[in-house]
Amino acid sequence: MSRTGPPIEAFIFDLFGVIIAFDNDIVPARLARHCTDPDDALRRFDGLMARREIITGEVTLHQVHRQLVDAHGLTLTYPQFEAAWLEPYSWPMLGMADFVKALSENHRLVLLSNVDHYYWQVVRAMQPELEFFTELLVSCDLGFAKPESEAFLRASQAAGADPAQCLFVDDTRTNIEAAQALDFQTHWFRDAPGLHRILQGATTKGF
Secondary structure: OEOOOOOEOEEEEOOEOOOEEEOOOHHHHHHHOOOOOHHHHHHHOOOHHHOHHHHOOOOOHHHHHHHHHHHHOOOOOHHHHHHHHHOOOEEEOOOHHHHHHHHHOOOEEEEEEOOOHHHHHHHHHHOHHHHHOOEEEEHHHHOOOOOOHHHHHHHHHHHOOOHHHEEEEEOOHHHHHHHHHOOOEEEEOOOHHHHHHHHOOOEOOOO
């Protein structure tokens, strides 16, 4: 955690691992058992949903399906594959919905998430607390993703504050370090109580 800069004017939150909990192993396991060599496919599918070409929209889900059919002998039809991709693998993060609502009463909140277009629609429907954000910035719309500097700078612009006046909250160390290099204040998220503790008295408008 870095909380030594000027008073916080805006908050930039990651989605997965902060606003919602998730398990990235669920979808690879769903898909791998329908491949020619399930064990090999499971190893190769590690991090599948986070691949840059997928989360920035460079490839469609139809193209991903075709790649997996060709490379791993995936036997699922496209509708079956799409259903496996979209079946939820995330759920609310304990304590964060009310926390976000309270913060939004006095501060600008920006979401900055790496997510593909398809699962983003699922999340939007499942997470009503997203309505409390001033702006929702997602990699599939931006065309770039964290930890690329463009993502962080776009978020500070959306927040209407200089990076040094923004607190960026993420559960991934690489993203935290990239934000720090751009002069953002940061918090490496572990749980809601930990975030709440460091914010006591830290904002210009109170919490």
